[in-house]
Each structure stands twice: as structure tokens, then as C-alpha cells.
Amino acid sequence: xxxxxxxxxVVTSVFAYLxxxxxxxxxxxxxxxxxxxxxxxxxxxxAGRTRAEASKRLRELTSQSPGAALKEGPTVYPLKPIxxxxxxxxxxxxxxxxxxxxxxxxxxxxxRPGIPHAxxxxxxxxxxxxxxxxxxxxxxxxxxxRGDDRGLKAKVQVPKLNGQxxxxxxxxxxxxxxxxxxxxxxxxxxxxxxxxFRGADVxxxxxxxxxxxxxxxxxxxxxxxxPEWVKDDNESSVLHIADVRLADGVxxxxxxxxxxxxTDKATRPLCDNAAEFTELLVQVLSRDIRSLHQRLQHVNAVxxxxxxxxxxxxxxxxxxxxxxxxxxxxxFDESGSIxxxxxxxxxxxGETNS
Amino acid sequence: xxxxxxxxxVVTSVFAYLxxxxxxxxxxxxxxxxxxxxxxxxxxxxAGRTRAEASKRLRELTSQSPGAALKEGPTVYPLKPIxxxxxxxxxxxxxxxxxxxxxxxxxxxxxRPGIPHAxxxxxxxxxxxxxxxxxxxxxxxxxxxRGDDRGLKAKVQVPKLNGQxxxxxxxxxxxxxxxxxxxxxxxxxxxxxxxxFRGADVxxxxxxxxxxxxxxxxxxxxxxxxPEWVKDDNESSVLHIADVRLADGVxxxxxxxxxxxxTDKATRPLCDNAAEFTELLVQVLSRDIRSLHQRLQHVNAVxxxxxxxxxxxxxxxxxxxxxxxxxxxxxFDESGSIxxxxxxxxxxxGETNS
Numbered sequence: 001x002x003x004x005x006x007x008x009x010v011v012t013s014v015f016a017y018l019x020x021x022x023x024x025x026x027x028x029x030x031x032x033x034x035x036x037x038x039x040x041x042x043x044x045x046x047a048g049r050t051r052a053e054a055s056k057r058l059r060e061l062t063s064q065s066p067g068a069a070l071k072e073g074p075t076v077y078p079l080k081p082i083x084x085x086x087x088x089x090x091x092x093x094x095x096x097x098x099x100x101x102x103x104x105x106x107x108x109x110x111x112r113p114g115i116p117h118a119x120x121x122x123x124x125x126x127x128x129x130x131x132x133x134x135x136x137x138x139x140x141x142x143x144x145x146r147g148d149d150r151g152l153k154a155k156v157q158v159p160k161l162n163g164q165x166x167x168x169x170x171x172x173x174x175x176x177x178x179x180x181x182x183x184x185x186x187x188x189x190x191x192x193x194x195x196x197f198r199g200a201d202v203x204x205x206x207x208x209x210x211x212x213x214x215x216x217x218x219x220x221x222x223x224x225x226x227p228e229w230v231k232d233d234n235e236s237s238v239l240h241i242a243d244v245r246l247a248d249g250v251x252x253x254x255x256x257x258x259x260x261x262x263t264d265k266a267t268r269p270l271c272d273n274a275a276e277f278t279e280l281l282v283q284v285l286s287r288d289i290r291s292l293h294q295r296l297q298h299v300n301a302v303x304x305x306x307x308x309x310x311x312x313x314x315x316x317x318x319x320x321x322x323x324x325x326x327x328x329x330x331x332f333d334e335s336g337s338i339x340x341x342x343x344x345x346x347x348x349x350g351e352t353n354s
Numbered sequence: 355x356x357x358x359x360x361x362x363x364v365v366t367s368v369f370a371y372l373x374x375x376x377x378x379x380x381x382x383x384x385x386x387x388x389x390x391x392x393x394x395x396x397x398x399x400x401a402g403r404t405r406a407e408a409s410k411r412l413r414e415l416t417s418q419s420p421g422a423a424l425k426e427g428p429t430v431y432p433l434k435p436i437x438x439x440x441x442x443x444x445x446x447x448x449x450x451x452x453x454x455x456x457x458x459x460x461x462x463x464x465x466r467p468g469i470p471h472a473x474x475x476x477x478x479x480x481x482x483x484x485x486x487x488x489x490x491x492x493x494x495x496x497x498x499x500r501g502d503d504r505g506l507k508a509k510v511q512v513p514k515l516n517g518q519x520x521x522x523x524x525x526x527x528x529x530x531x532x533x534x535x536x537x538x539x540x541x542x543x544x545x546x547x548x549x550x551f552r553g554a555d556v557x558x559x560x561x562x563x564x565x566x567x568x569x570x571x572x573x574x575x576x577x578x579x580x581p582e583w584v585k586d587d588n589e590s591s592v593l594h595i596a597d598v599r600l601a602d603g604v605x606x607x608x609x610x611x612x613x614x615x616x617t618d619k620a621t622r623p624l625c626d627n628a629a630e631f632t633e634l635l636v637q638v639l640s641r642d643i644r645s646l647h648q649r650l651q652h653v654n655a656v657x658x659x660x661x662x663x664x665x666x667x668x669x670x671x672x673x674x675x676x677x678x679x680x681x682x683x684x685x686f687d688e689s690g691s692i693x694x695x696x697x698x699x700x701x702x703x704g705e706t707n708s
Contacts, residue, residue, distance in 0.1 A: 077488055077561065078430045079532045098572045115531055116508035122524030125581035129523075132486065132534055134431055154470035169483075169565050170476030177469055178433050178563045180486055182536070184576055207431065209532045211523050214578045217585060218452045222538055224568045227479035231571060 081207035083112045085133065088270045088280060088324035089203045090346070092137055094289050096201040097159070097239075098172075099183040101287060104280040106270040107185065107200040109208055111193040124190040128214035131200060133181045134207045135174035152177055159292050160229050162238060181206075184214055238295075239288040242336040246278075254278060254326075254343045261325055261345045269325045277324055285330060285338050290319060322346045435561035437466045439487065442624045442634060442678035443557045444700070446491055448643050450555040451513070451593075452526075453537040455641060458634040460624040461539065461554040463562055465547040478544040482568035485554060487535045488561045489528035506531055513646050514583050516592060535560075538568055592649075593642040596690040600632075608632060608680075608697045615679055615699045623679045631678055639684060639692050644673060676700045 087107040089095040096102045109131075111117065123129065135141075140151050155165040156173040168176045185197035195211065214220070231237075246254070258274035271277040288295060315334040318341070320327065327346040331339045441461040443449040450456045463485075465471065477483065489495075494505050509519040510527040522530045539551035549565065568574070585591075600608070612628035625631040642649060669688040672695070674681065681700040685693045 075561070076432045076434045077563075078432050079534065080430045082531050098569070100572070100576065114503035114506070116506060118508035119506075119521045119523045119531070121509065121521030122581070123521060125524065126579070126584075128576050128578040130536060132536065149468035152468070152470060152473075154472035155475065167473045167475035167477060169473045170479065170567055172566055172569070176564060177436050177473070178486075180433065180564045182484060182486065182564075182566055184573065207429070209431075210530060210534045210536075212526055212536055213524055213580060213584070214576060215452070215526070215584055216576075216578045216580055218454070219538065220574045220576055220578060222454065222482050222568060222570075222574055224482040224570045224574060225480070226567060226570055227476070230480075230567070230569055 085206040087204040094321035099201045100199040102283040107197045117193045126213040130212045132210040135179040244285045244338045246340045439560040441558040448675035453555045454553040456637040461551045463549045471547045480567040484566045486564040489533040598639045598692045600694045
């Protein structure tokens with residue numbers, strides 16, 4: 001064999017080996033990919049079966065409920081609250097329209113029996129969290145639970161737009177196809193099975209579906225824009241209140257009523273003392289809490305149906321708000337100032353909730 | 355009558371008039387306050403009756419369902435999705451762990467029949483919105499729908515903490531007492547009864563309970579803090595991927611498979627073209643999407659159960675991800691780089707969903 005023949009043989013062998021090896025690797029990779037796809041198929045099939053069983057079970061659970069909704073279309077999901085929220089807002093009137101506007105507002109969530117306490121472990125490491133809840137005081141809930149869609153509203157009147165109508169999904173209105181609310185709140189304390197929040201715009205007795213930590217870089221890192229009317233209330237806002245003050249003597253009355261309320265079975269205040277309640281009251285009244293109806297009546301004409309005319313002054317109307325066990329009367333004058341004129345124990349609360 | 359007598363009479367009269375007038379105003383104010391409280395009482399009574407009726411109706415609706423949950427404790431709320439979300443993520447694996455991490459990810463929500471189209475009017479004025487949905491792919495849903503609390507988990511393993519366990523309410527895990535998710539997404543378009551989102555971290559087929567506009571000054575204006583481990587992924591994060599690249603020829607393969615997929619019944623891609631899909635793929639792989647289990651096996655020991663070893667290199671593992679109708683194989687090397695090695699049409703999707 002000549003030198004060249006040997007060289008050719010060696011080079012060809014090495015080349016063939018390299019090509020063969022590469023092809024082998026490619027083949028092996030391909031067959032392994034095929035095997036892997038088959039494994040995934042089996043896994044998917046298993047997962048599919050699990051899903052089918054879950055979905056069958058869910059159908060069993062819900063198929064006994066009446067209503068056309070269950071005959072076809074999406075499944076109905078039966079959600080059970082993790083607890084009920086106690087709040088200083090015992091009526092929808094006075095409950096802030098957005099979260100964190102009233103930092104002095106306290107709310108307390110105690111996990112219902114059945115939810116393990118350890119669910120809360122680590123929550124105290126966050127400053128804020130989301131609350132997902134049911135708008136249980138909606139007066140149209142009955143229609144929704146009926147099971148058909150007759151009660152569904154498409155649009156709502158917006159306070160900031162003086163009543164102009166907007167699609168419900170373009171607002172945070174409680175009146176929406178699913179009466180589910182979303183609020184952010186500050187975490188005041190976490191203790192065994194109880195979380196105390198501050199700044200929640202949620203009414204007393206609210207069933208809570210879930211709480212989730214507020215993650216600053218995700219939730220707050222969004223460079224979002226919104227329509228011009230959806231902006232923070234400022235002096236030019238229709239909801240702006242120029243000044244909130246207590247009439248002479250009201251502070252003393254408040255102090256006295258608060259002391260009485262501590263021995264009154266009807267109340268179970270969330271505020272610690274009269275000073276904290278006063279702070280809460282001023283924060284609540286610092287935005288116009290009147291209904292759109294009340295406000296438009298006041299603005300557009302000589303008011304007739306407003307609760308009560310303050311003295312002889314045609315420019316002053318009187319309203320009330322129930323707050324943390326107290327019943328508060330206040331005058332609203334045309335310049336946008338509020339004067340609190342009387343405070344009493346809210347005995348309605350005890351009666352309607354006992 | 356002396357001058358002083360006249361003066362005294364006049365002064366006394368004026369004083370008496372003033373005092374009487376003030377007293378009258380106070381009396382009138384008080385009696386009106388009482389009348390007003392009575393009116394409110396009647397109104398409350400009426401509202402209470404409405405609530406009682408709604409609650410009775412709800413009890414009727416839910417009392418036929420089995421399970422101890424319904425015998426006592428909070429009511430179960432039957433929520434019906436407003437629509438089902440189509441997403442390019444057709445498996446949980448590969449779905450981003452947080453919203454907005456993958457801006458190229460599209461999702462489409464079409465309102466179900468029964469939801470008025472006008473609900474969406476005005477939504478296009480916002481850049482982002484919240485999506486509240488059901489984690490329908492949870493494998494433990496069956497336990498939850500059973501009606502008792504046996505399936506409830508108290509803690510979950512956190513990927514960023516290498517598996518350390520934290521209370522479910524201190525995380526955004528899908529496995530929570532109510533399988534309800536909350537994500538923010540960019541609004542791409544709003545058209546009659548359909549919203550297209552970008553950046554949603556939501557799996558295909560997700561039942562949506564609600565969408566709400568993201569209100570920058572409320573939702574993003576929160577000065578929130580979170581534990582140190584809850585921070586954006588950076589180079590020191592365990593989930594950081596140094597580099598994502600396509601192996602030689604994969605780009606051409608991808609282009610070809612994409613063309614084929616357009617005539618393939620199994621797929622209905624949300625991406626507009628192969629380039630958009632490539633962008634999506636790179637964004638998805640830019641964070642470690644492997645399960646905690648897979649990752650820890652890779653880090654802690656010579657991997658055994660990982661899907662497939664890439665070639666002869668013990669430091670490279672092979673994984674796959676299904677994305678927008680495509681089935682993607684990629685290698686993961688120990689230095690934290692990813693190489694996409696093969697792309698094919700995801701035929702499993704068509705099979706499991708037809």
C-alpha cells in the first residue's frame with residue numbers, strides 16, 4: 001500500500017466516523033425526541049383524564065341548580081369565602097370609592113374554620129395585599145343568582161362623569177356580570193388566623209374569596225394610562241371637598257357618645273378611640289360620598305328630595321353617614337365645605353344585624 | 355316710660371327673639387334628625403328584606419349541592435365566567451410566572467353569549483386591565499369542588515426560594531383555597547365582543563370571571579414593600595437565563611413549520627407570523643420555566659430524570675415547551691444558557707383539544 005493510499009484510507013475513515021457519529025447523534029436525538037413526544041402524549045392523556053373527572057364532578061355539583069346557565073355554556077364555579085370581613089363601613093353609603101383613600105379605615109379578616117392558619121405564614125413580610133371579594137350588598141344579586149342573564153347591566157353611570165354612562169368593564173362598579181371586587185389594602189397586622197387591614201374600601205360583612213400579596217415590581221411597575229376622567233380627585237374634581245370641620249361642641253359630643261358606645265351592645269367599633277374615629281370621619285368626608293343622584297339634585301336645581309334642609313339657608317343640605325358604629329349628621333354647603341353637626345350611636349346597626 | 359325702660363324692653367325683646375329663633379332652629383334640626391333616622395330605619399328595613407330574599411334565593415340555589423360546606427359557614431357563591439381565554443400558552447409549563455414578563459404573549463377573550471357587548475364600551479381608553487380568573491388546570495380542583503376542606507394546602511414551595519415553603523396567602527400560587535387568579539395585562543385591542551391582551555401569564559382555556567381597568571393612581575400608586583426574595587429576576591436570581599439562542603438551521607425549520615401549521619387543523623396560532631412567534635419564544639425562555647423539581651435535579655446532582663440528555667455532554671439537559679401550536683425542544687447548559695434545537699407543529703394540542 002502506498003503512502004497516499006494509507007493517508008486516503010485514514011482520512012476517509014476519520015471523515016466517515018465523524019459523519020457517522022454526527023448522523024448517529026442526530027438520529028439518536030430525533031428518536032429520543034419522538035420517544036419524548038410519546039411520553040408527553042401519555043402524560044397529557046392522563047392529565048386529560050384527571051381534568052375530565054374534575055369537570056364531571058363539577059357538573060354533578062352544579063347541575064342540580066336551576067337556570068338555563070347550567071344547561072350549556074361555561075361551567076358555574078362554586079366559590080366558598082375564606083372568611084368574612086369586618087369593616088368600619090357598615091353601609092355602602094360612606095364606603096370610599098377607591099382603596100387607600102381612607103388610611104384610617106380598619107377592616108378585620110378572620111379565616112373561617114377549615115382554612116389552615118399556616119396559609120398566612122409570611123404575609124406579614126408584605127406591606128400591602130389585594131383582596132378579592134364578593135359585592136354581597138348589591139341589590140341586583142338576586143337576578144344574578146337566578147342563573148340566567150336577565151339581570152346583567154351593560155353600562156353604568158359614572159360619578160366623575162356626572163352620570164355619563166360607560167361599559168361596566170371600563171369601570172370598577174360593583175354592578176358587573178360577576179359581582180367580584182378587587183381592592184388593595186395595607187396590612188396592619190397578621191395574627192394566627194386574623195389579618196387587620198388599613199385603607200380597604202370594603203363594606204362590613206364582605207365575603208372574601210382570596211387575598212394575594214401586592215408585588216411592587218409586578219403590580220406597581222405597570223406603565224399604565226387611563227382616560228382623562230379616571231384621575232385622582234383634585235380641586236377641579238366634582239368630588240372635591242374644600243374643607244371638613246366639626247361644628248362647635250360636636251367634638252365633645254363625639255367623645256361622650258364614643259364612651260357610651262363602648263358599653264353598648266349594638267356597636268363593636270374597629271377604631272381604638274374617639275380620636276382615631278374623628279380621623280376616620282374626616283378622611284371619609286374629604287371626598288364627596290353622596291350618591292350621584294343626591295349630588296346632581298344639589299347641583300342642578302333647588303334641592304327638594306335631599307334629606308333635610310339645614311336651617312333657613314337654601315344653599316346648605318344635610319346628609320348622614322354611618323361609620324364604625326356611629327351615626328353622623330353633616331351639612332354640605334354649596335361652596336363644597338362640610339360641617340359635622342351631630343354624632344350619635346348608630347343603633348340601626350345593632351338592630352339590623354342582631 | 356323712661357328712655358332706659360324703652361331701651362331695656364327693646365334689648366330684651368331682640369335677645370329673646372334671637373334666643374328663641376336659635377332654639378327653634380335647634381329644635382327643628384333635632385326633630386328633623388329624628389324624622390330622618392326613622393326614614394333611614396324604614397329604608398334599612400326594606401333593604402334588609404331584599405337582602406334576606408336574595409340570601410334565601412342563594413341558599414335555595416346552593417343547598418341542593420352536596421358537601422359539608424353548605425350545611426353551615428359561609429355561603430358558596432356560584433360564579434359563571436364572562437368568557438374563556440384563548441392563549442398561546444396551552445400548557446402550564448412555559449406559562450410565565452408573572453404577568454407582563456412576556457409582552458409578545460397574546461391572549462384573546464370573547465364574551466360568552468349573554469354578556470352584552472356594550473359592557474366593553476370605554477375599555478379601549480385604558481392601556482392595561484386586570485383579569486380575574488379560575489385556575490382551571492389545577493390538578494387539585496377535584497378536592498376543592500368536593501365541598502369540604504380536605505384538599506386545602508396551607509403552604510407551597512416557592513421557586514425563588516429553592517423550594518422553601520411559604521403560606522399560600524403570602525404567594526401568588528395557583529394552589530389556594532379558592533383557585534382564583536389575578537393578572538394584569540396590556541390591552542391590545544377591543545372589538546365588539548372581543549378583547550385581545552398582551553403579556554398575560556394565563557394558560558389557554560382559562561375561564562375569566564371579570565376584567566377591570568388598571569387605574570394608575572390607585573393600583574400603581576401604592577408605596578408597597580415586599581420580602582427580599584420577592585423581587586424582579588436579575589442576574590443573581592436562580593431563575594436568570596444568561597442567553598437564549600437558536601441552533602443553526604432552527605430558524606429555517608421554524609419558518610417552514612410555521613407555514614405548514616397555517617394549513618394544519620390542529621393549530622390556531624395567536625401570533626401573526628413566524629417572526630412574532632420567535633420573539634415570543636425567546637421572551638418565554640428568557641426566564642427559567644422549568645419546574646422546581648426539574649431545576650433542583652439539574653442543580654443538585656447528576657440529573658437522571660430530566661427528559662433527555664443532550665448528546666454526550668453531562669452538563670446539558672434537554673427540555674421542551676409547547677407554545678402557540680408549536681412544540682419546541684431546547685438544551686439548557688449549566689452556565690444558564692439556552693439553545694433551541696428543534697421546532698415542530700404541536701400535534702398533541704389538536705388531539706387533546708378536539
